Amino acid sequence: xxxLPPLPAWARLPRQPLLRHLLFAVVGGVFFYLLTQSLSDxxxxxxxxxxxxxxxxxxxxxxxxxxxxxxxxxxxxxAVGAYTLAELQVHQPMNLVLELLAATAMTAxxxxxxxxxxxRLHGPYLAGMTLLFAxxxxxxxxxxxxxxxxxxxxxxxxxSAPGSIDPxxxxxxxxxxxxxxxxxxxANLLSSRxxxxxxxxxxxxxxxxLAGVHxxxxxxxxFVVSSACAGLAGGLLALxxxxxxxxxxxxxxxxxxxxxxxxxxxxxxxxxxxGAVVVVYLPSQWSQSLASTFHFNHLLSANFAVIAFGAILxxxxxxxxxxxxxxxxxxxxxxxxxxTRPEPTGNISVALQHTTExxxxxxxSAAEQLPSSGGR
Amino acid sequence: xxxxVNVTLGGIAEGLIFASVALxxxxxxxxxxxxxxxxxxxxxxxxxxxxxxxxxxVGYWPAFVVALACGLLxxxxxxxxxxxxxxxxPPLNAVIVTFGLLILLEGIAGAIWGNTNRSFPAPFxxxxxxxxxxxIAFSHFDVFIVVAVLVLAGLIGALFRxxxxxxxxxxxxxxxxxxxxxxxxxxxxxxLGWALAAVAGALxxxxxxxxxxxxxxxxxxxxxxxxxxAVLGGLxxxxxxxxxxxxxxxxxxxxxxxxxxxLEPIGALVLLIVVLMIRPEGLFARPTARRV
Amino acid sequence: MLEVExxxxxYGAVQALRGVSFEARAGQVTAVLGANGAGxxxxxxxxxxxxxVQRGTVRxxxxxxxxxxxxxxxxxxxxxxPEGGSVITELTxxxxxxxxxxxxxxxxxxxxxIEEVYALFPPLKERAKQRxxxxxxxxxxxxxxxxxxxxxxxxxLLDEPSLGLAPIVTANLMAVLVELTERExxxxxxxxxxxxxxxxxxxxxxxxNLGSVVVSxxxxxxxxxxxxxxHYLGF
Numbered sequence: 001x002x003x004l005p006p007l008p009a010w011a012r013l014p015r016q017p018l019l020r021h022l023l024f025a026v027v028g029g030v031f032f033y034l035l036t037q038s039l040s041d042x043x044x045x046x047x048x049x050x051x052x053x054x055x056x057x058x059x060x061x062x063x064x065x066x067x068x069x070x071x072x073x074x075x076x077x078x079a080v081g082a083y084t085l086a087e088l089q090v091h092q093p094m095n096l097v098l099e100l101l102a103a104t105a106m107t108a109x110x111x112x113x114x115x116x117x118x119x120r121l122h123g124p125y126l127a128g129m130t131l132l133f134a135x136x137x138x139x140x141x142x143x144x145x146x147x148x149x150x151x152x153x154x155x156x157x158x159x160s161a162p163g164s165i166d167p168x169x170x171x172x173x174x175x176x177x178x179x180x181x182x183x184x185x186x187a188n189l190l191s192s193r194x195x196x197x198x199x200x201x202x203x204x205x206x207x208x209x210l211a212g213v214h215x216x217x218x219x220x221x222x223f224v225v226s227s228a229c230a231g232l233a234g235g236l237l238a239l240x241x242x243x244x245x246x247x248x249x250x251x252x253x254x255x256x257x258x259x260x261x262x263x264x265x266x267x268x269x270x271x272x273x274x275g276a277v278v279v280v281y282l283p284s285q286w287s288q289s290l291a292s293t294f295h296f297n298h299l300l301s302a303n304f305a306v307i308a309f310g311a312i313l314x315x316x317x318x319x320x321x322x323x324x325x326x327x328x329x330x331x332x333x334x335x336x337x338x339x340t341r342p343e344p345t346g347n348i349s350v351a352l353q354h355t356t357e358x359x360x361x362x363x364x365s366a367a368e369q370l371p372s373s374g375g376r
Numbered sequence: 377x378x379x380x381v382n383v384t385l386g387g388i389a390e391g392l393i394f395a396s397v398a399l400x401x402x403x404x405x406x407x408x409x410x411x412x413x414x415x416x417x418x419x420x421x422x423x424x425x426x427x428x429x430x431x432x433x434v435g436y437w438p439a440f441v442v443a444l445a446c447g448l449l450x451x452x453x454x455x456x457x458x459x460x461x462x463x464x465x466p467p468l469n470a471v472i473v474t475f476g477l478l479i480l481l482e483g484i485a486g487a488i489w490g491n492t493n494r495s496f497p498a499p500f501x502x503x504x505x506x507x508x509x510x511x512i513a514f515s516h517f518d519v520f521i522v523v524a525v526l527v528l529a530g531l532i533g534a535l536f537r538x539x540x541x542x543x544x545x546x547x548x549x550x551x552x553x554x555x556x557x558x559x560x561x562x563x564x565x566x567x568l569g570w571a572l573a574a575v576a577g578a579l580x581x582x583x584x585x586x587x588x589x590x591x592x593x594x595x596x597x598x599x600x601x602x603x604x605x606a607v608l609g610g611l612x613x614x615x616x617x618x619x620x621x622x623x624x625x626x627x628x629x630x631x632x633x634x635x636x637x638x639l640e641p642i643g644a645l646v647l648l649i650v651v652l653m654i655r656p657e658g659l660f661a662r663p664t665a666r667r668v
Numbered sequence: 669m670l671e672v673e674x675x676x677x678x679y680g681a682v683q684a685l686r687g688v689s690f691e692a693r694a695g696q697v698t699a700v701l702g703a704n705g706a707g708x709x710x711x712x713x714x715x716x717x718x719x720x721v722q723r724g725t726v727r728x729x730x731x732x733x734x735x736x737x738x739x740x741x742x743x744x745x746x747x748x749x750p751e752g753g754s755v756i757t758e759l760t761x762x763x764x765x766x767x768x769x770x771x772x773x774x775x776x777x778x779x780x781x782i783e784e785v786y787a788l789f790p791p792l793k794e795r796a797k798q799r800x801x802x803x804x805x806x807x808x809x810x811x812x813x814x815x816x817x818x819x820x821x822x823x824x825l826l827d828e829p830s831l832g833l834a835p836i837v838t839a840n841l842m843a844v845l846v847e848l849t850e851r852e853x854x855x856x857x858x859x860x861x862x863x864x865x866x867x868x869x870x871x872x873x874x875x876x877n878l879g880s881v882v883v884s885x886x887x888x889x890x891x892x893x894x895x896x897x898x899h900y901l902g903f
């Protein structure tokens with residue numbers, strides 16, 4: 001094991017969580033800006049999708065990895081956000097920022113309605129209820145097809161770009177900007193008092209309540225935050241797909257988001273990006289190239305993505321419950337010993353503890369002084 | 377009045393199907409504290425296997441037996457291979473594994489049998505019985521549903537109540553460590569419990585298939601209705617699962633009959649929310665139900 | 669005879685037992701004493717296979733128990749009454765006893781062995797069909813011991829049977845234990861915080877502190893040693 005010398009002061013990361021998270025966001029923003037400048041329109045579209053799914057996955061990751069609850073119906077909350085934005089554009093068009101905020105808020109309210117009864121109890125209630133919600137929601141739009149636009153759905157025109165900017169690039173930037181803002185907000189939430197309560201409730205509800213944490217309220221807050229993320233993702237998704245109908249939000253969307261979260265590393269905000277890459281590319285490009293390489297018949301190609309995501313959920317949970325980000329963390333620990341940390345324990349709930357401090361690259365004293373800050 | 381009678385009868389038949397799936401959920405939950413979200417998908421797979429067997433022209437009853445036997449094997453295998461490794465992990469791990477299995481099985485069934493709607497035969501007429509001069513919405517097949525579910529529930533109940541094996545299974549479920557100190561091989565009994573639960577599911581799969589569109593996702597809604605029924609019954613009470621199934625079946629039948637079928641899933645969601653708000657421990661929870 | 673040799677157990681970083689060795693002679697009560705957290709419960713759990721052993725061996729008669737599963741160790745005629753009894757409260761008194769006998773006896777034989785337990789603990793017979801959750805603390809402890817002895821073990825491990833019981837109830841339990849050892853020749857390992865009552869029926873005593881055996885001697889000698897009593901036994 002190599003013990004690195006401490007980095008000079010100018011090379012250290014800021015100790016203030018907010019500053020540190022902003023710095024990462026700016027670096028990420030510059031990276032994505034350069035990426036969109038060098039890529040074609042179609043790739044821009046996919047990078048936009050990547051950002052959108054990263055938002056939804058990061059929200060779920062907070063709920064599951066940090067707070068120890070699970071939603072099997074995150075796709076339905078995405079649908080609520082998308083429909084809210086579309087309905088607003090049809091009935092009451094306003095500023096895009098307000099529309100996105102409204103989509104987020106509306107989904108948060110729906111999340112509240114689901115969470116309040118389900119989180120009063122310890123157990124699998126939230127999981128079952130969110131699954132029921134995901135399966136029930138499409139029936140609502142069938143029943144009230146006049147309002148929800150029936151099978152055709154509602155059309156959402158793309159936002160108009162200022163000046164001579166390419167509309168697709170403009171939309172991608174909006175999506176990326178939203179994603180980076182959400183990441184900074186979530187990272188700060190996790191390094192705040194709320195983040196500590198979330199983790200305390202996950203680790204031991206009884207101990208948390210003895211320590212003065214209001215367990216039910218904390219669980220509701222975590223669920224509402226994760227629904228709000230899904231709602232914003234839904235609003236942004238509506239903008240890029242141009243149409244909102246029930247076919248856009250099958251149960252498999254919920255599965256993809258959950259699988260992306262599990263694969264990326266539950267409880268880590270940065271892991272959401274790895275998950276998003278898989279969610280965007282696996283059902284389309286990777287499936288197609290595998291199908292043509294191995295000559296899948298049409299039934300297998302049609303079901304390949306579903307099989308793959310199901311297998312991801314099962315296999316990752318059994319073999320490497322802390323996901324990709326957990327794997328990187330493990331590698332980091334084994335290549336360079338910075339401070340004494342426990343081994344990954346094969347427990348998804350503790351994945352976060354291994355992925356909290358992003359400043360792995362040098363200063364061990366800083367890493368020790370900073371309380372766990374909830375990933376990047 | 378006639379509508380009410382017909383809706384009620386339909387609700388009873390449907391409710392017993394929910395009860396059968398709910399019974400499987402409860403047997404597993406009270407033994408391992410896990411909700412098996414793949415319960416419906418496992419039943420779907422065994423029903424599709426029966427469908428393939430039927431396609432070879434062997435007749436309904438051999439296929440029926442094949443479905444239940446495959447349920448027994450599949451349930452045991454799932455417990456041994458997928459569930460045992462996550463048993464002592466946080467409960468979320470098990471939720472994700474069983475949910476992943478749901479998707480995986482649906483994908484595999486889609487890849488083998490296609491995602492189109494098939495039709496699965498019923499062993500008895502699905503035409504309404506004639507009482508006096510009027511025909512009611514309750515067929516010979518509905519009678520079969522009622523009898524089959526009650527017989528299976530009765531057999532499982534008798535096993536638990538009257539046999540030493542059942543006593544051991546109850547001990548293993550309630551107090552695994554104390555059970556081990558009494559020489560009980562808890563691990564094997566958990567496998568057996570999953571196998572029995574999967575048989576209850578497989579029965580429901582075969583009973584649902586003739587009356588609904590038969591495709592790889594046809595058990596999804598049944599699963600969440602059964603979950604509602606199980607929560608209503610208290611999640612760890614087999615009797616509660618039966619009663620909860622009937623109540624859920626009736627409530628959904630009234631919602632569907634009077635407000636429109638598309639509102640049934642919403643009705644289930646509302647029912648679940650109401651139950652959790654008013655009586656979160658369910659109707660039949662045992663006194664030491666796990667609450668915080 | 670139970671022989672424990674150099675037994676070590678750890679929970680993660682915490683070393684609960686450090687090389688514990690002792691013998692429990694056949695047909696006698698061996699008391700295991702010590703303060704809370706000294707490792708007494710862990711010792712019993714290691715003997716009956718509930719916690720993995722890091723190092724050392726446990727032999728009972730001609731058999732080596734180390735490495736066996738708890739359900740197999742039971743079949744070597746080892747009965748373990750855990751702390752608090754852990755009767756299965758959802759089952760009736762009789763069902764609890766049935767379970768205790770089930771691994772050894774066929775259904776028909778069980779009734780007579782259960783009757784023997786009822787003779788030993790008459791209050792249980794009155795409550796045979798009631799759920800164990802309705803029992804008092806003393807009755808639960810009777811049921812827990814009855815459930816272990818119904819299969820006629822040769823070694824009985826008892827973890828704090830007097831915990832939370834009134835002195836008179838404790839005295840009765842101890843009397844029954846004496847009767848059992850004398851009549852059936854059972855080897856008893858009795859873990860107790862209530863050192864006084866344990867020493868009154870034990871022939872040998874060991875005192876554990878921080879996972880190690882600090883004293884191993886005849887019970888009267890331990891009871892008479894005022895320093896020892898003062899330091900470790902609290903009476």
